[in-house]
Each structure stands twice: as structure tokens, then as C-alpha cells.
Amino acid sequence: MRIFAATLATETNTFAVVPTGRADFEVYGVYRGDASRKAADGFCGAQLGQLQRLAAADGHEVIESLAAFAQPAGPTLQNVYEEFRAQILEDLRAALPVDAVQLYLHGAMVAEGYDDCEGDLIRHVREIVGAGVHIGAELDLHCHFTERMRINADAIICFKEYPHTDILDRARELYRIAVDHVGSNIKPVTAVHDPRMVGLWPTTSEPMRSFVQRMKDLEGRDGVLSVSLGHGFPMGDVADSGARFWVITDGDAAKAEALARQLGQEFWDMREACSTPRGSVAQALDRANRSTRHPVVLADTGDNAGGGAMGDSTFVLRALLDAGIGNAALALYWDLGAVHLCRSAGVGATLDLRVGGKCGPLSGDPVDLRVVVRAIRENHTQAGLGSLHPLGTVVRVEAANGIDLLLCTIRSQVFVPELFTDLGIELTKKQIVVVKSNQHFHQGFAPIAAEIVYLPTPGSSSTDFANMPYRVRSLNYWPRVEDPFAVEAGRN
Numbered sequence: 001m002r003i004f005a006a007t008l009a010t011e012t013n014t015f016a017v018v019p020t021g022r023a024d025f026e027v028y029g030v031y032r033g034d035a036s037r038k039a040a041d042g043f044c045g046a047q048l049g050q051l052q053r054l055a056a057a058d059g060h061e062v063i064e065s066l067a068a069f070a071q072p073a074g075p076t077l078q079n080v081y082e083e084f085r086a087q088i089l090e091d092l093r094a095a096l097p098v099d100a101v102q103l104y105l106h107g108a109m110v111a112e113g114y115d116d117c118e119g120d121l122i123r124h125v126r127e128i129v130g131a132g133v134h135i136g137a138e139l140d141l142h143c144h145f146t147e148r149m150r151i152n153a154d155a156i157i158c159f160k161e162y163p164h165t166d167i168l169d170r171a172r173e174l175y176r177i178a179v180d181h182v183g184s185n186i187k188p189v190t191a192v193h194d195p196r197m198v199g200l201w202p203t204t205s206e207p208m209r210s211f212v213q214r215m216k217d218l219e220g221r222d223g224v225l226s227v228s229l230g231h232g233f234p235m236g237d238v239a240d241s242g243a244r245f246w247v248i249t250d251g252d253a254a255k256a257e258a259l260a261r262q263l264g265q266e267f268w269d270m271r272e273a274c275s276t277p278r279g280s281v282a283q284a285l286d287r288a289n290r291s292t293r294h295p296v297v298l299a300d301t302g303d304n305a306g307g308g309a310m311g312d313s314t315f316v317l318r319a320l321l322d323a324g325i326g327n328a329a330l331a332l333y334w335d336l337g338a339v340h341l342c343r344s345a346g347v348g349a350t351l352d353l354r355v356g357g358k359c360g361p362l363s364g365d366p367v368d369l370r371v372v373v374r375a376i377r378e379n380h381t382q383a384g385l386g387s388l389h390p391l392g393t394v395v396r397v398e399a400a401n402g403i404d405l406l407l408c409t410i411r412s413q414v415f416v417p418e419l420f421t422d423l424g425i426e427l428t429k430k431q432i433v434v435v436k437s438n439q440h441f442h443q444g445f446a447p448i449a450a451e452i453v454y455l456p457t458p459g460s461s462s463t464d465f466a467n468m469p470y471r472v473r474s475l476n477y478w479p480r481v482e483d484p485f486a487v488e489a490g491r492n
């Protein structure tokens with residue numbers, strides 16, 4: 001069996017001010033045919049590497065094409081997407097005949113002129129391989145599942161876990177379905193259900209924890225091949241943005257449809273229990289400051305680089321200073337100019353530094369601080385989700401009152417406590433630790449946190465879902481509307 005495979009992934013925040021260009025992909029490496037060997041520990045090559053191992057064990061051949069990943073930001077430039085697509089399709093034509101295609105995509109990639117890059121790519125692949133060749137795709141759970149994807153692919157599976165700890169598990173399932181389909185042991189059919197919901201749903205706490213288990217328990221029995229909940233990506237303003245259930249069965253479309261609808265109803269019934277209470281940032285800081293246990297870990301959810309925000313917003317820093325709260329560590333601020341100044345000054349230098357607030361109104365105002373440069377790390381990296389993430393130069397500066405900040409030159413959310421400890425910050429001695437991230441920090445920080453609090457901060461990854469400034473997506477969704485189904489039925 002000959003399997004053609006490619007990786008193309010970025011998550012597009014259509015509210016972000018900075019577009020995604022070729023250089024943003026090159027930060028993570030752009031590979032063509034060799035990512036499994038050269039980038040096995042990164043987002044570009046992990047799934048391809050596993051595919052090579054699985055296929056080799058089964059006596060199958062893998063033909064690898066493009067592998068490219070970019071940190072989430074604004075829409076990808078049209079020529080960049082079209083160039084990547086052209087490379088994949090050219091490699092595919094050269095590889096024919098193939099028995100199966102495996103695509104590792106994101107599912108929420110938007111380019112100028114393309115609201116559904118993944119659906120577009122899968123459709124082009126289908127045109128080349130024809131109806132008889134298996135096409136499978138793995139998506140991030142923060143995807144926009146579209147009808148174009150469904151009708152052009154044979155099997156699409158998204159991650160179940162948020163944080164995404166199951167990327168390779170799901171890729172393995174995708175491979176098994178491909179092998180079974182090509183071997184004529186199964187005939188996958190997919191049905192989808194739209195619960196009319198927008199949100200972010202961490203799977204680390206109940207009731208989501210048990211719901212993930214319930215989806216897994218349904219698989220592998222009674223002809224159910226795979227169950228996916230695409231959470232949607234709320235910061236992507238496209239027509240298909242929002243949660244979707246889809247179920248793949250062995251040839252039973254009615255069963256797939258009924259199960260997708262049933263799970264959608266169960267998810268709808270859990271909606272209040274799954275939503276995070278929204279207080280004010282000032283209240284949360286005050287409570288964290290008075291906590292008798294520490295460190296209290298606060299997630300700056302509105303400025304999550306992993307969700308396409310710029311990572312330079314100052315709302316939390318400003319609030320800490322205004323409240324006179326000290327003994328805190330905050331990361332990561334993407335601020336090229338500030339890093340440059342600190343680097344020039346050197347470790348031990350004291351200087352007046354203007355931090356953050358550079359990328360636009362959603363970043364807040366810059367904050368002026370007198371700081372001491374405590375540490376500098378060049379070409380620094382951070383582990384997270386089974387991959388290594390480049391950070392460029394990372395600088396630790398200390399301001400008055402025991403406030404430590406980490407600045408970087410390559411945008412990234414915070415994944416692990418080592419980010420702080422590597423630069424000499426003892427988190428166990430800090431009262432407050434602020435991480436610019438929405439959920440991927442959770443796995444690393446839960447063991448050391450006295451408490452974890454999700455701050456309802458403003459920004460281009462704001463989690464104020466009821467008030468998202470959508471212009472393309474329908475506004476008939478929960479939690480903006482209490483009962484979107486009633487609105488559609490004309491009962492409201």
C-alpha cells in the first residue's frame with residue numbers, strides 16, 4: 001500500500017492584526033519530504049514520523065510531501081497558501097498511483113480569499129486521486145468542520161483532548177481506518193451535527209472529562225469507527241465557525257447521524273456546567289493576592305499567542321501595578337524592541353523599559369518600568385504538547401516590588417513552568433504567576449499551582465463568547481442567544 005502524506009497547519013484568528021506570512025512558517029521549518037527525519041520532535045514532523053513507523057511495521061510505503069506549521073495569527077497571505085497547496089498537489093501527482101492520503105491539518109486555517117483552506121486542499125486532492133483512493137485528515141479540535149471537508153474526505157478525526165495531549169493517538173486511529181478501508185474491511189461514512197454553540201471547552205475538568213471518555217467508549221463497537229467533537233475556533237469569523245459533532249460508522253449513515261445528534265443534545269445539556277464564570281480581572285487579582293496558598297496561576301486568556309493573539313498585551317500587568325500587587329511572575333511578552341534594549345544593556349544592567357502594548361488597541365497601552373536585566377537566553381526553546389517550540393531570545397527583567405517579566409522575540413504561549421525556572425525564577429516563592437495561554441499551560445502548571453484561575457481579559461483571543469464581534473458568522477448561537485434552535489424554528 002502506498003500512502004501519500006503532508007502536514008499544513010496554522011490556526012487563523014481573523015481578529016488578529018498581523019497576517020501569517022511565509023516567514024512565520026519558516027520559524028518552525030518548512031520541510032518537503034523529510035520532516036519525519038528532520039523535525040520529528042516538532043509540530044511539522046511528529047505525525048509524519050509516527051506514520052512512517054506504523055507503515056514500515058505493516059510493510060507499507062509512505063511518500064512524504066510538504067510539512068509546515070505556523071504559530072496562530074491573522075489570515076495567511078494568499079500567495080503563501082497557494083504556493084504550499086501547489087507543492088502538495090505537485091508531489092501528489094508525482095507520487096501516483098497511491099492507495100491512501102493522510103493529511104495532518106489544523107481545520108481553522110483561513111487565507112486571503114479562502115475561508116476554508118483545509119476543505120479547499122482536500123477537494124483538490126480528491127480531484128487528483130479520484131473517488132477510489134482513501135483520503136483521511138486529522139484536525140485540531142479547534143477546527144471549523146465544513147461540508148466541503150466531509151464530502152471530499154473518507155475519514156476526518158480531530159483531537160479529543162484540550163490541552164492536546166492526544167495528537168499521535170488520533171493520528172494512529174486515522175491510519176488504522178485508512179488501512180482497513182483500503183483493505184476493503186470497512187466502508188466509512190460520516191454524519192455531522194451542529195449544536196449551535198461557540199466556546200472553548202477544556203477537557204481537564206468535569207463534566208468534559210467524562211464526556212471525552214464517553215466518546216471513546218462509543219468507538220470500536222456496533223459499527224462506530226470514530227466520534228469527534230470539533231470545538232470550533234471562536235476567533236475565526238467564518239461561516240462554519242462553531243462546535244460540530246461528527247461520527248464515522250461502517251456503512252451506516254443513519255446510525256452516524258443519530259449518534260451525532262444524540263451527542264450534540266448531551267453536549268447542549270451540559271452547556272452551563274461547562275462554561276467558566278466571568279468575574280472581573282481586578283477581583284481575581286485581589287483574591288489571588290490574598291490567597292494563603294501560592295502560587296496562584298492566572299491565565300491571561302485574552303492574549304494567548306496559541307489562539308492568534310499577539311502576546312504583548314499589558315492589561316494584567318497594568319492592573320497589578322495599579323493595585324500595588326507585587327511578588328508576581330508574568331510571561332511571555334512578545335516585544336522585539338524591549339528585548340533588543342535589554343540585550344544591549346546586558347545582564348545586571350538597570351534601565352527604563354517600555355514593555356508591551358505595541359501591536360494595536362487589543363494589546364493595551366505600553367507600560368513604563370524601571371527594570372534590572374536578570375537573565376538572557378539566546379535561541380531558547382520550550383517543550384509543550386510533545387513538541388519543542390522556538391522562543392528566540394528570552395529576557396528576564398525584574399521590576400520593583402518583586403515583579404518578574406519574561407520577554408521573547410518569537411511569539412509563543414506559555415506551556416511549562418521550566419520557562420520561568422530556566423531563567424532563575426522560583427515559582428514556589430511567587431504569590432502570583434500569570435501565563436499568557438488559555439489552556440495548554442494546564443498540564444504543566446497544575447502540579448505546582450495552589451489554584452488556577454482563568455482571567456476574563458480583553459484581547460484578540462478574548463473568551464467573551466456572547467459578544468464576539470462576528471461579521472461573517474451567524475449570530476444565532478449559544479451563549480449569545482439562549483436557544484438558537486427556537487430562533488430558527490421561529491419560536492422567539
Ligand SMILES: [Zn+2]
Pocket residue numbers: 140141142164
Ligand atoms: Zn487547538
